[in-house]
Amino acid sequence: MVEGTSNNINQPTPSNTNMETITATQTPPGPKGNLVLRPPFDLRNKTHFFIEWMADKYGDISRAKAGPFNFVFLAKPxxxxxxxxxxxxxxxxxxGSQLKYLLxxxxxxxxxxxxxxxxxxxxPLFHKQRLQGFVQKIADATNAMMNDWEERNMSVPDFYREMNQLTLDIVGRTLLSTDLKGDFAKVNKAMTTVLESVNKNRGRLFRLPAWLPLPSQIRLARSRKVLEDTIAEIISARRKDTRHFDDLLSMLLEVEDADTAERMTDKQLRDEVLTIFxxxxxxxxxALAFTLYLLAKHPDVKKRVQQEVADVLTGAELTYDLLNKLEYTTMVIKESMRLYPPAWVTVREAAKDDVIDGYLVKHLDKVVVSPYAVQRSEKYWTEPESFDPERFNATNIKSIPxxxxxxxxxxxxxxxxxxFAMMEMQLVIALMCNKFDFKLPDDFVVETQPFITLRPKDGVPLTFVKR
Ligand code: HEM
Incomplete structure (x- = not known):
């Protein structure tokens, strides 16, 4: 793994590490005035380009005011x-955090x-041994989807939509042991409504607070209630069920605090189930939609993936370790998430004043970092716009800052x-590349849309044939 640091939740939280003590008074450079009044950009639909533009124009740390908020943008690793x-x-x-309101x-x-x-x-629920138990469930969902396509004479109008259904089915099977055809239909419907309402309010920056009584917020509140009630029902039924379920919900029900032996309350379980969903x-x-798009655009890379998959999945039992043998496929997934990081922006709030390289970050400033901008920066990547999985081979990966x-x-x-996500993507791509070939219309170029996640704006019109 090259991303970030190790996942050590107990690490110290150094304040002002290698940075000066708070003496700076200089605020970072940036555009004058309020962005909402004089936007230099289509901020609703092109926020990811705006963040790149801020780094190009004002440097590694910059600042802008939008509505009542001050944003500080960081572009240096x-x-x-x-x-x-x-x-x-x-x-x-x-x-103003819609996710907080929802989750x-x-x-x-x-x-x-x-x-x-x-x-x-x-x-511990996300450790390797636990993930092994989900491999077959993910394969079952993927095979069900591919069988469905065959029954529909390979009609796949929008691959991106299919991937949304598939990952929803996977989260249903692994979290709650339900599939799209069973009780889960109700959750699926409520979840889709909630996500649509959230996405209608667009990206996470430059937005009105969630508690304002706008029609869109009222719709969101209504669908959130349906979803909460449905999940509460599932939890309550599960508490009474004596059967064994091999899923995340039963693990969540069992975990207890090592010191107090306390278990999660129903409300806490509901919030965590919704969060994982x-x-x-x-x-x-x-990530799956962008990866298959890139494979279809680069037939030589697709061929290598198909060859690797055929070599590794030679009728062997599907396991977590087997999937990790798909080295080239994994490089492809990492390169795809470099160009199209699904979580394209992360925002934090400064709980107190801080100084970064001589610039003051003020208490309550919203601090924005975007993998989309940094992962496409010429400062850190050669020919950043080109798709090259070799950046992530065992040698090159070491030189990524x-x-x-x-x-x-x-x-x-x-x-x-x-x-979990890497395993899921390896498995879905392997099963699909093994069974099908796919292509795009010749002139199709994907456009990105920065909603809560970075999406393909007009979907991904892939056509599939059986190999
Ligand atoms: C390609 C797929 C995924 C991407 C790109 C992704 C990305 C991220 C990112 C960037 C964060 C940190 C957000 C922040 O710092 O504010 C995050 C947190 C989180 N993700 Fe994922 N994620 C993916 C898949 C998953 C999956 C499959 C699950 C669960 C099964 C999951 C559950 C979570 C949870 C619970 C958190 C909050 C962790 C915490 O704050 O302690 N994610 N994800």
């Missing part, structure tokens, strides 16, 4: 590392001691599902 590792200064946003006190949105306790409880499905769907590549974030809040 050392600064990004400082933000991720200085946990007592850079905290998750509370006010309550789940792992993605909680902070402080509460977050640390939950993270310690949940970390939201954090774990659209990100992976986007720390935090010039961070699709899963970094520091103690590194994505808890990163190994």
């Amino acid at each position: 050392e600064y990004i590392e400082h933000m991720f590792l200085t946990r007592d200064v850079y905290v998750k946003m509370n006010e 309550g006190n789940g792992l993605l949105t909680s902070e402080g001691e509460f977050w640390l306790k939950q993270r310690r409880l949940m970390q 939201i954090a774990g499905h659209e990100t992976t769907a986007n 720390k935090f010039a590549y961070f699709p899963f974030g970094g520091g103690s809040r590194l994505c808890i599902g990163n190994n």
Whole structure:
């Protein structure tokens, strides 16, 4: 893994590491006035380009005011590392965070001691031995989807939509032991409504607070309620069920605090289940859609992946370790997430004043880091716009500067599902490349859309044939 630091939740949280004590008064350079009044850019639809533009025009640290908020943009790996590792200064946003409103006190949105306790409880659920138990469930969901395509005479109108359905099915099977055809239909419907409402409000920057009584917020509140009630029902039914379930929910029900032997309350379970649903499905769907797009655009790379898959999956039992033998396929996935990082932006709030390289970051500033911008910067990558999986071979990977590549974030809040996601993507790509060939219309070029996750704007129109 090259991204971020090791996933050590107990690491110290140094304040102002290698940075001066708070004496600076100079704020970072940036555009004058309020961005909302005089936008230099289409901020709603092109926020990712705007962040690149800020770095080009104003340098590694810059600042802009948008609405009532001051944003500080960090574009240098050392600064990004400082933000991720200085946990007592850079905290998750509370006010105006739609995710917080939606997910309550789940792992993605909680902070402080509460977050640390939950993270310690949940970390073991994502260890390799546990993930092994999910390999077959992921393969079953993928095979079901591919059989469906065959029954539909290979009609796949939008591959991106299919990937969303597939990753939702996978999270349903691995988290709750339900599939799209069973009880899960209800959760699927509510989840889709919630995600649509959230996405209608666009990206995470420059947005109105979630509590404002706008029609879109009212719709979101309604669908959130449906989803919460549905998940609460599933949890309550599971508590009464004496059968054994091999899924994340039963693990969540069993984990207990090592000191107090306390277990999670129903409310906490509900927040964590919702969090895993939201954090774990659209990100992976986007990465899969962009990866197959890139493979279709680069037939030589696709051929090498198909060859590797055929060599590795020679009827052998599918295991977590077997999937890690797909070295080239893994390089392709990493390169795809360099060009198209699904979690394209991360925002923190400064809990107190800080100084970064002589510039003052003020209490309550929103600090923004974007893997999209840094992973496409000429400062750290040769020909950054070109697709070259060799950047991630065993030799080249060593020369990637720390935090010039961070699709899963970094520091103690590194994505808890990163190994799960890598395994899921390796497996889905391997099964699909083994069974099908695919291509794009000749002139198709994907456009990106920075919603909560980075999406392919008009989908990915792949056509599939059986190999
Ligand atoms: C390609 C797929 C994925 C990407 C790119 C991704 C990316 C990320 C990133 C960047 C963060 C850190 C956010 C921040 O610092 O504010 C994060 C956190 C998180 N992710 Fe993922 N993720 C992916 C898949 C998953 C999956 C499959 C799961 C669960 C099964 C998951 C669960 C979580 C959770 C619970 C957190 C919060 C962790 C914490 O703060 O302690 N993610 N993810």
